[in-house]
Amino acid sequence: MYDNPNLERKVAQAESKISARNVQVFYGDTHAIKDVNVEIEARTVTAFIGPSGCGKSTFLRCLNRMNDTIDICRVEGDIELDGENIYDKRVDPVQLRAKVGMVFQKPNPFPKSIYDNIAYGPRIHGLAKNKADLDDIVEKALRRGAIWNEVKDRLHAPGTGLSGGQQQRLCIARAVATEPEVLLMDEPCSALDPIATSQVEELIDELRDQYSVVIVTHSMQQAARVSQKTAFFHLGNLVEYGDTDQIFTNPHDPRTEAYITGRIG
Ligand SMILES: Nc1ncnc2c1ncn2[C@@H]1O[C@H](COP(=O)(O)OP(=O)(O)OP(=O)(O)O)[C@@H](O)[C@H]1O
Numbered sequence: 001m002y003d004n005p006n007l008e009r010k011v012a013q014a015e016s017k018i019s020a021r022n023v024q025v026f027y028g029d030t031h032a033i034k035d036v037n038v039e040i041e042a043r044t045v046t047a048f049i050g051p052s053g054c055g056k057s058t059f060l061r062c063l064n065r066m067n068d069t070i071d072i073c074r075v076e077g078d079i080e081l082d083g084e085n086i087y088d089k090r091v092d093p094v095q096l097r098a099k100v101g102m103v104f105q106k107p108n109p110f111p112k113s114i115y116d117n118i119a120y121g122p123r124i125h126g127l128a129k130n131k132a133d134l135d136d137i138v139e140k141a142l143r144r145g146a147i148w149n150e151v152k153d154r155l156h157a158p159g160t161g162l163s164g165g166q167q168q169r170l171c172i173a174r175a176v177a178t179e180p181e182v183l184l185m186d187e188p189c190s191a192l193d194p195i196a197t198s199q200v201e202e203l204i205d206e207l208r209d210q211y212s213v214v215i216v217t218h219s220m221q222q223a224a225r226v227s228q229k230t231a232f233f234h235l236g237n238l239v240e241y242g243d244t245d246q247i248f249t250n251p252h253d254p255r256t257e258a259y260i261t262g263r264i265g
């Protein structure tokens, strides 16, 4: 079908966006992540599930070097984004985090206007040629965040004046404004009501046409609704990784089964 055998192989296999090999994380003497190996696919939503303290947030933070900000934290092993080692000395963590954006549990808009929340990253990274260009970037990001219609008439009002669900969509819009390739979300809906949660879930589903999304969630229903791949962590180990349907209907490891049936966690 293709003249180029490499291309053929690429099409046949799911495209790997992030590749983690033999990743270990320590906080002082605490061994929080134990030899984790995983390929995170492009244009896929991957859910990280597992009991509290199993290392979901720790591993997620490895993927954009957010652990660099924790003094006692040490990361070992290899993590590649599109084949490039993100822990290479030449990689600027600020640039990396523009490519691998993050959304946190609690919506955290800057104490600035809605417009400036979105414009902040593009300004830092010099993405706009002029004011009209920046206006376009802001509108595009707010549309991508499924919140444009709610805020277009009050772009200069403070972001902190929005409802919790709106603030979270603003934060997602802020993360996409720097044109990331990967979006990391750590329990992005846990502070939201069911309506705001379903809006954010719909948005996550739309985002996967363009980005690789990794979401940590305590809700197995949410993992089943939004993700195509699921990784189950337990005591710092990645116990099982596979298609979400398989993990939830036919888990191979007894620890996964115990967790999804509610016996551990
Ligand atoms: N900043 C830190 N300093 C020291 N130890 C930490 C730190 N952050 C996490 N840990 C430890 O690392 C382990 C994994 O924690 P982590 O926060 O990654 O778990 P989690 O799966 O995200 O849990 P939860 O579901 O409760 O958010 C735990 O033993 C935790 O106590």
Ligand SMILES: [Mg+2]
Pocket: 056, 057, 058, 186, 216
């Ligand atoms: Mg966590």
